[in-house]
Amino acid sequence: MVKPKTEEEIALLRENAIIVSKTLAEVGKAVAPGVSTLELNRVAETCIRDHGAIPSFLGFEGFPAAICASVNDVVVHGFPSDYILKEGDIVTADIGTLYKGYNGDSAYTFPVGEVSKETRKLLDVTKASLYKGIEAAVEGNRTGDIGYAVQSYVESFGFSVVRELEGHGIGKEMHEMPGVPNYGRRGRGALLTDGMTICIEPMVNAGGKSVYLDRNGWAVHTSDRKNSAHYELTVVVRRGKAELLSTFDFIEKDGTIRF
Ligand code: MG
Ligand code: MG
DSSP states (O other): OOOOOOHHHHHHHHHHHHHHHHHHHHHHHHOOTTOBHHHHHHHHHHHHHHTTOEETTTTGGGOOSSEEEEETTEEEOOOOOSOBOOTTOEEEEEEEEEETTEEEEEEEEEEOSSOOHHHHHHHHHHHHHHHHHHHTOBTTOBHHHHHHHHHHHHHTTTOEEOSSOOEEEOSSSSSEEEEEOSSOOTTOSSBOOTTOEEEEOOEEESSOSOEEEOTTSSOEEETTOOOEEEOBEEEEOBSSSOEESSOSHHHHSSSSOOO
16 A cells, blocks of 8 residues: 655655756757757756756666666667767657655657657657546556556557556655556556555557667667657646646747747
8 A cells, every 4th residue: 555645745746846847848948959968968957956956867776867868769768978869869858856855757758850750649649648647547546547548548559568667656765656557457556546646657669569678787778679759747646637746838838849
């Protein structure tokens, strides 16, 4: 049984979620052909620290950077590097904060310049599947209801859901119980109760679901080298409708950038 968060804890998680959301938007403004993923890392780390927060990924189990920057066939956990983004690439920024003893964690896949129609579709479907998952994150449902909602939506477009990685509870620890898989069966898994805080994060492959671990021990690639997208938000399970803590509004409703 997972203990729900108090409203005080939820308020602190919301503060983290807003810092992460704003940082994702800053990274999004910097995404362009000719920019390195190390530069995106620098933008993010500066933004996080300017808000008085700590980049929680830096040093987490030895991770070497403030953000994960995963390009094209990299599903998650890419190291920022001197790789120069080019027109038609996609890059996922996954960002975590530690602030006032609580964690923030959200992710967004950005197109670099103009991307192919198929890639645009992958991004749109992956993000929409996240909102399908959020719709299922209500009291009385189970984690399997979230996974089912994500998986059935994604597969109806012929894309596939990565099985090896999943969403999670969040609080004083970045990764808490329960695990929140992006596939599953309705009515199975951990029971969701009012006040539980979870990160829902579909990782969706344009091709097959198979992935492999890079030799560096971190980056997860698609086995067929096709693109993969990843969107993550933090929500509070509530009665009837989940409450969003993080948001993509800073990215999508800023007025200067639209994806
Ligand atoms: Mg994340
Ligand atoms: Mg996460």
